[in-house]
Amino acid sequence: MNKTFKVQKSLIIFMLPLLIIASMILLTRSSLFTTHTHKLSLAITIDLLLITPFIYFLLIRKTTITKTTIVPFIILGVVVCSIIIPTENQYYLTLFKTWILPVIELFIFSFVVYNILKARRLYKLNKAKNTRDFFTILKSTCNEILPKAAVIPFVTEIAVFYYGFINWKKTKLKLNEFSYHKDSGTIGLLIALIFLIAIETVALHLLLERWNTTAAWIFTGISIYSGIQILGFLKSMTKRPFVIEDELVYLRYGIMNETTIKIQDIESIELSTKDIELNKTTRKLSFLGNLECHNLLIKLKNENSLVGLYGIKRQYTKLALYVDKKQDFKNLIEQSQKGHD
Numbered sequence: 001m002n003k004t005f006k007v008q009k010s011l012i013i014f015m016l017p018l019l020i021i022a023s024m025i026l027l028t029r030s031s032l033f034t035t036h037t038h039k040l041s042l043a044i045t046i047d048l049l050l051i052t053p054f055i056y057f058l059l060i061r062k063t064t065i066t067k068t069t070i071v072p073f074i075i076l077g078v079v080v081c082s083i084i085i086p087t088e089n090q091y092y093l094t095l096f097k098t099w100i101l102p103v104i105e106l107f108i109f110s111f112v113v114y115n116i117l118k119a120r121r122l123y124k125l126n127k128a129k130n131t132r133d134f135f136t137i138l139k140s141t142c143n144e145i146l147p148k149a150a151v152i153p154f155v156t157e158i159a160v161f162y163y164g165f166i167n168w169k170k171t172k173l174k175l176n177e178f179s180y181h182k183d184s185g186t187i188g189l190l191i192a193l194i195f196l197i198a199i200e201t202v203a204l205h206l207l208l209e210r211w212n213t214t215a216a217w218i219f220t221g222i223s224i225y226s227g228i229q230i231l232g233f234l235k236s237m238t239k240r241p242f243v244i245e246d247e248l249v250y251l252r253y254g255i256m257n258e259t260t261i262k263i264q265d266i267e268s269i270e271l272s273t274k275d276i277e278l279n280k281t282t283r284k285l286s287f288l289g290n291l292e293c294h295n296l297l298i299k300l301k302n303e304n305s306l307v308g309l310y311g312i313k314r315q316y317t318k319l320a321l322y323v324d325k326k327q328d329f330k331n332l333i334e335q336s337q338k339g340h341d
Helices: 003-027 032-037 036-059 067-084 091-129 134-142 149-168 184-210 212-240 328-341
Strands: 240-246 248-253 257-262 268-270 283-284 296-307 312-320
Touching: 003 036, 032 036, 036 067, 036 091, 067 091, 067 312, 134 149, 184 212, 184 257, 240 328, 248 312, 257 312, 268 328, 296 328
Parallel strands: 283 312
Antiparallel strands: 240 248, 248 257, 257 296, 268 296, 296 312
16 A cells, blocks of 8 residues: 555656646647746746746655756756747747856766765775675665665666676685575576677578668667676676674575575575476576476575565565575585574
8 A cells, every 4th residue: 555655646746747738838839838938938937947846845845855857857958948949039938058057967967976076985885894795785775875766777787787898807715605606507598699699690680681771770789788698697606705793694596586584584594406386475586487407495484575676576485496505505404503502
């Protein structure tokens, strides 16, 4: 209920300014505007450039929506005014563009630079006190400077390029860290998929180019981007091992899926390669589901969340996963359980 109300409230907040802008556009198409063009041009200019952004500000001032979202409405107002107001009646619009717009642009530039410096400082701070895991640090940093809805999509895109093209250093595992990609076959499958995309991209580009060059390059761009995404996913698996520490089990399947389990919440952990039926309570850590084998099954006392790409959450009480050193992994958890008892 609360979630539905929040969605409805957000829609009202964004739709009201847009309705005002739409009404101004309709007004310029009326006979009244034709009769009183000069006076109404001034009124519409003030409405779109000042009143509409101010109304939007009043709507969001007690919400979590960032105040910087006012800027797009100001820019939209300038664009709409430039289109619907006759050139000879754009005197006040020209004044706004000459004196006010540069101040707004300077503010945006300063805001961007400030947030870049702030993000850098927060990143170093989080790196020093939390973990060496880049994806976790980046999420923690962005949660402090970005709107909540933008965090996961932004972090995911940055992580894809970071793991795909920047981080080539070999990961050295500690005693409490475990890999899961060496023997599962997933890496080989993803590499084969990248080669398949490359071959199909070349072939389909040549085919589409005979029909439409623009369409061919659009398809090629999408295919290259898809290949980059898969490369980022693939390499993130080698950089984000499972970690057992501080009575917690961090299960990170690259940047595709992750979950954190309290050791005291583990009812049982068993070595198992038997086929399982996936449902609302039984999940696989791998985003490939039954396409990837598993060799461990963790059963929990309480329901937990598996977080996927772009923050999609799914609940589970049983989780199947693959660990390269499954017995060592199982033993360390059981030792931790005994230590806790």
